[in-house]
Amino acid sequence: MKYGRAPESAPTPTQKRRLKTKPLVALVGILFICNVLWFIGWLIPDEVEKEADEEVASVAGESITKEEWMAAMEKEIGRETLLELVNEKVMKAAAKQYGIEVSDKEIDLELALIRSVDGHSYSGLDVDKARQKIHANLILDKVLTKDVVVKEGAIKDFYDDNASLYNILPAHRTAVIVVPSKKDANQVLDELSKGSSFDVLAKERSTDLASASLGGDIGYINESTELVDEAIVKAALKTKKGKNSDVIVLSDKTFAVVHVSEVVKGQSFKFNEVKEHIQRELALEQLPQSVSPEAFWKEFDAKWFYGK
Known part of the structure; x- marks a missing residue:
């Protein structure tokens, strides 16, 4: 009698048992993961609710919860803060749409001029926040004045008549x-x-x-x-x-x-350094009315929590 090996593709009894148990192991694993996810999902709302009920202050034994506090802050400053964020995004979209760039040097100049004329306008703002606001304002001004023509003679005359404005203390x-x-x-x-x-x-x-x-x-x-x-x-x-x-x-x-x-430190700006700034200011004076970033909301499909 000749003895031969079983073909390698033919599974042995032990292999057959392993093959049959693989789907079962996979099923158990899936069920385990589902149970873990369900348990986490069950815990999260409870933790959120506990956090909302957390006491942040009390008066005469009466609690002020974190939820009340957050709601009051949202009502007090939420609208203004969100408006500022939306407007900054709108102005960035406008800059991209119209190919407008704002350099750090331009922001530095605006900071220096504002600081010289109205230093109080910086109250409560750190430098980074002030730069963000100026960046957005410069985009708006450039969009509004991109097609307004101002003669160079008028720009030079303004500089000569107001040279003291550009000598920053x-x-x-x-x-x-x-x-x-x-x-x-x-x-x-x-x-x-x-x-x-x-x-x-x-x-x-x-x-x-x-x-x-x-x-x-x-x-x-x-x-x-x-x-x-x-x-x-x-x-x-x-x-x-x-x-x-x-x-x-x-x-x-x-x-x-x-x-x-x-x-x-104090600094002085020469004509060429402030020429574009003056041109933009004179161009803005020619516009029939002032325009805010909100005027561009529709163009860039801006939407927010407080409605239209």
């Missing part, structure tokens, strides 16, 4: 804490010397409500600043970056401590 980014008495001011200085945050103390102690809500920030101050108490201007210009002033007396007999977070 040194400026100090300033914050202030205003308190009723010298004793209060000395206490503020003492707490600052021990490491307390100027921003936090301003929000807690300052009686100047407008700046207190911004951590005391009143923007940039230079020698020509007029809308700020003279004592604050003098103190700010004498204070080094990252330092606090001594206690100062304001014109209304209240007291204050000044903090300087940034010192910007």
